[in-house]
Each structure stands twice: as C-alpha cells, then as structure tokens.
Amino acid sequence: MKCSFQNAWSLRKSLVVVHLTFNLILGAIFVPIFAIALRFALKFAEQPALADFDIAFFLLSPIGFFCFLILTGLGLFFYFLDLALVMALVQRKQLSEDVGLWKTLFVVLPKAPKIIELGIRLTLRILIICSPFIATATAFYLMWLTEYDINFYLTVKPNEFIKAIVVMGSVLALMAIVLFYYFIRWSLVLPLVLFEKISPRQSFKTSRKMMRGSEIEFSAQLILWFVLTLFIGVIPFGVLAGVVEISAASLASNLKILALFLAISATLAALINLATTSLTTGALANLILEQAGWPNKSNLQGLPNPRWAVPTGIGIFLATLVSVGFAFSEMAQLNPDPNVxxxxxxxxxxxxxxxxxxxxxxxxxxxxxxxxxxxxxxxxxxxxxxxxxxxxxxxxxxxxxxxxxxxxxxxxxxxxxxxxxxxxxxxxxxxxxxxxxxxxxxxxxxxxxxxxxxxxxxxxxxxxxxxxxxxxxxxxxxxxxxxxxxxxxxxxxxxxxxxxxxxxxxxxxxxxxxxxxxxxxxxxxxxxxxxxxxxxxxxxxxxxxxxxxxxxxxxxxxxxxxxxxxxxxxxxxxxxxxxxxxxxxxxxxxxxxxxxxxxxxxxx
The missing domain is CATH 3.20.20.190 (Phosphatidylinositol (PI) phosphodiesterase)
Incomplete structure (x- = not known):
C-alpha cells in the first residue's frame, strides 16, 4: 500500500494532467454523446419524454431494457475510462517509459468499444446478482409497509417501519457483501481488456482464475485503500464543508460578503478534490496492476507519438472552449430580475x-x-x-x-x-x-x-x-x-x-x-x-x-x-x-x- 501511494505521488503532476484531461473529454465530448444516445432510446418509447412511473414501465419492456443496458454501459465506460487512463500512465511509469499525455491516450482510446462492452457485461452481471435480493426486500416492504400511506411511515416511524428497515437493510447489506465478493473476483477485467488481447467476455473468467486464493488478501488491500482515501480526501473536504456551512449561516444576512467567502471556499474545494482524486486513483490503479502482474508490458514499450495526438488535443481544447463559452453566454442572457x-x-x-x-x-x-x-x-x-x-x-x-x-x-x-x-x-x-x-x-x-x-x-x-x-x-x-x-x-x-x-x-x-x-x-x-x-x-x-x-x-x-x-x-x-x-x-x-x-x- 505504501509503495502504491509512493508511485502515485511520484506521478502527481502527470496524474493531475490526465485527470483534468479526462474531465474535459467527459464534459465536452462524451456527455453530449450520452445525451444523444438517451434521445435515440426515447424514440422507442414513442414519447419525447418520460417521467416517474412511465420510466419504470419503459425499462421493463424488452426494448427499454436493451436501451437501459446500452446507456448504463456508456455510464460505466466513463468511469472505466478515467481508471484506464490512470492505469496506462502507471503502467508506462513501471516500464520507465515516457508518461506523456498523448501516449497515454493512444493506449486507451482505441480500446473504447471494448471498454463499453465491458461496462454492459458488468451491468448484466450486477442485475443478475441483485435481482433476488431486491425481490426479497420488496416482498418485506409489501408485507409490512403498505397498510398505511408511506408518508405516515416516513414521518412517524412506527415499530413495523423500524422492523422493516432493519430486515430490508440486512437483505441489502448481504447483497452488498455478495457484490463486493464478485467485484474482487472481477477486479482484473479492465487491465486484461486494456493491456492483453482478451475479450470483455473472456476477461471475467480469466480474472476469476487469476484471483483464486487471493480474494481475502486483495479485499484487505482495497479496504485499507478506501480508509486511506477517506483520510486523505474526505476528511479535509468534510472539515472545509463544515466550516463553510457554519460560516455561511452566520454570513447569510450579508450576501456580498457571503459570495466572496464562497468563492474562496469553492476554489479550495476544487483544489482538494483534484489533488486527492488524482492521488488515490493513481494508488488504486497501481494496486490492481500489481495484482494483475503488470500484464503484457511489451504492448506498451516504444510506442510512438500518434499522428492524431495534436489534432485531438486541439479538438478537445476547442470543444471545451465552446462548452464553457456557451455556458457563460447562456448565464449572461438570463433575465437579471425575472418575474418569479x-x-x-x-x-x-x-x-x-x-x-x-x-x-x-x-x-x-x-x-x-x-x-x-x-x-x-x-x-x-x-x-x-x-x-x-x-x-x-x-x-x-x-x-x-x-x-x-x-x-x-x-x-x-x-x-x-x-x-x-x-x-x-x-x-x-x-x-x-x-x-x-x-x-x-x-x-x-x-x-x-x-x-x-x-x-x-x-x-x-x-x-x-x-x-x-x-x-x-x-x-x-x-x-x-x-x-x-x-x-x-x-x-x-x-x-x-x-x-x-x-x-x-x-x-x-x-x-x-x-x-x-x-x-x-x-x-x-x-x-x-x-x-x-x-x-x-x-x-x-x-x-x-x-x-x-x-x-x-x-x-x-x-x-x-x-x-x-x-x-x-x-x-x-x-x-x-x-x-x-x-x-x-x-x-x-x-x-x-x-x-x-x-x-x-x-x-x-
């Protein structure tokens, strides 16, 4: 664990650059792609929009469930992409190779379709595991919490409500434990797809085989990583949030001073978040790659700078400028004194x-x-x-x-x-x-x-x-x-x-x-x-x-x-x-x- 955080610290500048780049790509390119995919999915619902129960009914239909898998796969792809970029960076550092941004992108982006497929397959497995637990919890809800209006239970909290919460919470806690066990067994799927010639489908079986006998040890490592992540990131951020909450209440009567105070606080919060997220994600990538045995190092050695590096960088930069400019122009056009x-x-x-x-x-x-x-x-x-x-x-x-x-x-x-x-x-x-x-x-x-x-x-x-x-x-x-x-x-x-x-x-x-x-x-x-x-x-x-x-x-x-x-x-x-x-x-x-x-x- 110490070694993982030391390696992440040695890459701190590169990790910050990669993390910032990921967020730019996410906001300027992939979020619009997700929005377009969502709009396409709603074409099958024959409505321009769905709300509340209509969403549930659509998702329970065959075409709705298929759309749900695609959209969830895209969502997981965004998470995997961030971790994959960091993994590629850490992997190249292990090889004493150049850890520049463009070569890191060159390793990851060509694998984007496989990463999306991996997200879809992971979603299906999660649904299969969770379904019986959710069905059981729902049965307890129907048994104990339907005699009166749900708002009564939420407000008064009678004994049957407490009993139901304890039982349903126990069922869902057991579900979380089972999920964690499977996540440990599947923890190597991303590096296997990213660095080895292993398909997303085969990666789950290969990961289970490689993790056999190491589940408890690796679980302990991840739990320790999580605790350190809380200590490094959440606690400083929580202290800042507490100070802001207390101070803001006392400054609420003077909104001009409150605005200045919040500007300083928001800047500090952004810096804390960027630094801690970069460091802890780098340490996690190091742990996973160490467990995977630093797969197929030869795939990364001597990679040239791709020809599309500069055009891609310019495109991301321009897309970001357009997005930010559009956001500020829209805000500037708001009526300063609307008839609310x-x-x-x-x-x-x-x-x-x-x-x-x-x-x-x-x-x-x-x-x-x-x-x-x-x-x-x-x-x-x-x-x-x-x-x-x-x-x-x-x-x-x-x-x-x-x-x-x-x-x-x-x-x-x-x-x-x-x-x-x-x-x-x-x-x-x-x-x-x-x-x-x-x-x-x-x-x-x-x-x-x-x-x-x-x-x-x-x-x-x-x-x-x-x-x-x-x-x-x-x-x-x-x-x-x-x-x-x-x-x-x-x-x-x-x-x-x-x-x-x-x-x-x-x-x-x-x-x-x-x-x-x-x-x-x-x-x-x-x-x-x-x-x-x-x-x-x-x-x-x-x-x-x-x-x-x-x-x-x-x-x-x-x-x-x-x-x-x-x-x-x-x-x-x-x-x-x-x-x-x-x-x-x-x-x-x-x-x-x-x-x-x-x-x-x-x-x-």
Whole structure:
C-alpha cells in the first residue's frame, strides 16, 4: 500500500494532467454523446419524454431494457475510462517509459468499444446478482409497509417501519457483501481488456482464475485503500464543508460578503478534490496492476507519438472552449430580475399544518402568487384537500380518504400534530380553498391518485367552473394520462405535468407548464421550456441560497413551504451583481444550504 501511494505521488503532476484531461473529454465530448444516445432510446418509447412511473414501465419492456443496458454501459465506460487512463500512465511509469499525455491516450482510446462492452457485461452481471435480493426486500416492504400511506411511515416511524428497515437493510447489506465478493473476483477485467488481447467476455473468467486464493488478501488491500482515501480526501473536504456551512449561516444576512467567502471556499474545494482524486486513483490503479502482474508490458514499450495526438488535443481544447463559452453566454442572457412566481406548497406548510385553511390564509398573508394543494375524492363524492391516502400522518386515524365521508372530514383533527393552536383545523374541501383564495392568490390543484379515483377530473372541473375561477386555477398531476384527460375535457385550461424524475425533452409534451424536483432541474430544461412558452416550477425549495440558484436558472416559479422567505430572497437577489449571483449558484451546486429548519415532508 505504501509503495502504491509512493508511485502515485511520484506521478502527481502527470496524474493531475490526465485527470483534468479526462474531465474535459467527459464534459465536452462524451456527455453530449450520452445525451444523444438517451434521445435515440426515447424514440422507442414513442414519447419525447418520460417521467416517474412511465420510466419504470419503459425499462421493463424488452426494448427499454436493451436501451437501459446500452446507456448504463456508456455510464460505466466513463468511469472505466478515467481508471484506464490512470492505469496506462502507471503502467508506462513501471516500464520507465515516457508518461506523456498523448501516449497515454493512444493506449486507451482505441480500446473504447471494448471498454463499453465491458461496462454492459458488468451491468448484466450486477442485475443478475441483485435481482433476488431486491425481490426479497420488496416482498418485506409489501408485507409490512403498505397498510398505511408511506408518508405516515416516513414521518412517524412506527415499530413495523423500524422492523422493516432493519430486515430490508440486512437483505441489502448481504447483497452488498455478495457484490463486493464478485467485484474482487472481477477486479482484473479492465487491465486484461486494456493491456492483453482478451475479450470483455473472456476477461471475467480469466480474472476469476487469476484471483483464486487471493480474494481475502486483495479485499484487505482495497479496504485499507478506501480508509486511506477517506483520510486523505474526505476528511479535509468534510472539515472545509463544515466550516463553510457554519460560516455561511452566520454570513447569510450579508450576501456580498457571503459570495466572496464562497468563492474562496469553492476554489479550495476544487483544489482538494483534484489533488486527492488524482492521488488515490493513481494508488488504486497501481494496486490492481500489481495484482494483475503488470500484464503484457511489451504492448506498451516504444510506442510512438500518434499522428492524431495534436489534432485531438486541439479538438478537445476547442470543444471545451465552446462548452464553457456557451455556458457563460447562456448565464449572461438570463433575465437579471425575472418575474418569479411564489407557490405556497400545500399552503404555507412551514408555518401551519399542510393543506388546511390555516395554511391557505397564511400563504395569502405572505403574498404567495399561487397556493398549491392536493385533492382526492371521498366516499360520498366530495373533493377533499389532502395529500396522503389516509389520515395516519396528519390525524392519527387509519381511514383511507376514499372510505371517508364529509362527516369524517369534519370530525378528524388534522392540525394538532403541527401545534396545539391548530387543534380546530379540519380537512377542507376544494370549494373552501377556492373561496378563500378568490381575487387574492391563484390555486394550483394537484390531482392525487392512489388507484381509487372515480370521477376526480370531472368533479374538479365542475367545482372550478361553478366557482367562476377558471382563470385563477392551474391543474397538474404526476400521472400523465390524467393530464391528457383534463386536456381533452378542457383544452383551453392551464395544465401541467408534475415530475420527480424525467428523461428526454419534457418541453415537447402537450402541457402548459412543468413542475419538477429541484434536484433534477437543469438550465437546459428551463431554457428549452421557456423557448416554447412553457413555465418551469421547481419544488420544494426552502433555502434562500437554493432559491437564488433556481432564479438564476430562469425558473418561472418556486414551490416552497416558506413563501415569505421566497419573497425576501427575490428582493435580496436584486441587490447582487452578476458575479455575486454566479458565485451563489456555484456554491449551491456544491451542496451549500443555509436553512437549518427541518420540514416534515417535501414531496410534491
């Protein structure tokens, strides 16, 4: 282990250059290739985009599974490529050969098709190994965690939830151990494909044979390498992150000073990451090659500089310049003071119990442009405002909403869980919320489906029209078929698709707006959606720095439990210059948030 890190340290300059080059190739060339492959795969789904459950259904189809293998193989290829470049560098150093960048690329890039095939074959093996464990864990989930709404289990954490987590966690831990055992046996596949004339298919068998009897010793080496990697990289980075988190909270009131502090911190973080990743990856490559016996050294001796070295380098450099220039030009074109709409998530759910009249009135008082609510049908045909399928989380009663009547809604206390002062709160009807919001805030109605809806779309349409609030209402759902149904019923209404995850060109779907998870929103999605006249709303955002990043992306609305905070963040951002805004964007991308409040539920 000492020797491996010493060898990596002696190559530190070359390792940094190779690692930087890999990231340039990744961002400028291979990520666009991956995006093109994804777009081609969606052609088979006959949709420009897929969201949430539609993704799962597509992947379970034969053509979807085939596309999944190709895309996963490409993804693993990106990881293998980085390690392969480092291996080639370490291998040439072992031979006392020139360790220049171009000769290293010359060793690796011609093997790219085989590395992709290796990634696909590895994916198949992982799926075969994991399937029985995942099926077992799913069976325990269905056995113990389906009596009540999942949000109740996640919030209250009853005994059966703890039992299920322990059992399912044990199953998945065993799966991880089995996977680790096989990964040890397959640990030599990459150098065998890279440096020997061994096919990806044959490399797994050859690796198992070569590793026989050495599994325990090599496992110990990898575990020790992992511990040292944590010590060398994660601990310094963690200390820096902790300092940033504590300092940022105290500097949040002065965003100009915060921006300068974050610029310095981000630079330090980038340098730490580059140095430690280069060093630890070099040590890992050295360990694997040592275990493989430094395969077929003759393949690397006396390699000339390839003719395509200089043109390739120029191409990578130009592609990087174009990518960076495009990114900055797009950022510069963002509206410095966009008309961002504030959308109160289930009312002002940070200040009052969700989906209650108290939360609705608080959202109106806070100046929210829109109030987002969830609606479902009751047993007697009412449209109730409630998120979960039952009352366990908000009322402590095991009653499904589709089995409840108006009498039950008036009886069950849905506010005391938030605070004793809300003990009089009851589940409101859609008409109650519309009446309270009329002329003050718009209302975004999310249609919730748990498999028991009968006439939800029709009933919502009738209530909105009866209240005369068509122009003050938007309709959305996670279920795209429901969105299409509303479109057929009322083509002129403002209708949107809600998505936790998505693939493809969401902006081409027949909707008027998109509501997406803040972890999946991208500038590309926002830009293309705005280009075709569609707004993008992002949920659930309860941190001012995150809000400012999303505003900089150009989103049309912030779905938040804290509408008053959002209003202040929009005002504060107007006082910052472009550089300060960019710094806050980059800091948030690195994971910085300045909110310390814990929210009960940030699901859509």
């Amino acid at each position: 709409q504030i959308i109160a998530h289930r009312g002002a759910a940070g200040s009052a119990p969700e989906n209650t009249m108290a939360a609705v009135h608080q959202a109106i008082s806070d100046g929210a442009d829109w109030i987002e609510i969830d609606v479902q049908e009751t047993a007697d045909g009412e449209v109730a405002v409630i998120h979960d399928s039952d009352f366990m989380k908000v009322g402590g009663e095991n009653l499904k909403i589709w089995n409840a009547t108006r009498v039950d809604l008036e009886r069950i206390d849905v506010g005391s869980w938030f605070g004793s002062e809300f003990s009089e709160e009851r589940t409101p009807l859609l008409g109650d919320v519309l009446a309270a919001a009329r002329g003050k805030s718009g209302v975004i109605i999310e249609l919730k489906y748990y498999g028991h809806d009968e006439m939800l779309e029709q009933r919502v349409v009738e209530i909105v029209e009866e209240m005369g609030m068509v122009d003050q209402v938007k309709i959305m759902s996670l279920k795209f078929s429901a969105v299409q149904k509303i479109r057929q019923m009322r083509p002129e209404w403002n209708i949107g698709l809600l998505a936790s995850t998505s693939l493809g060109r969401m902006w081409e779907l027949d909707v008027d707006f998109l509501a997406v998870n803040r972890t999946t929103v991208s500038h590309h999605l926002v830009r293309e959606s705005r280009r075709v006249g569609k707004n993008v709303f992002v949920w659930t955002v309860n941190d001012p720095v995150s809000m400012m990043r999303l505003i900089s992306l150009g989103v049309g609305g912030l779905v938040t439990d804290e509408p008053a905070m959002a209003k202040k963040a929009i005002a504060d951002r107007r006082e910052l210059n472009m550089i300060e805004r960019v710094i806050l964007v980059m800091a948030n991308l690195l994971g910085l948030e300045v909110s310390t409040k814990v929210y009960r539920d940030d699901a859509p």
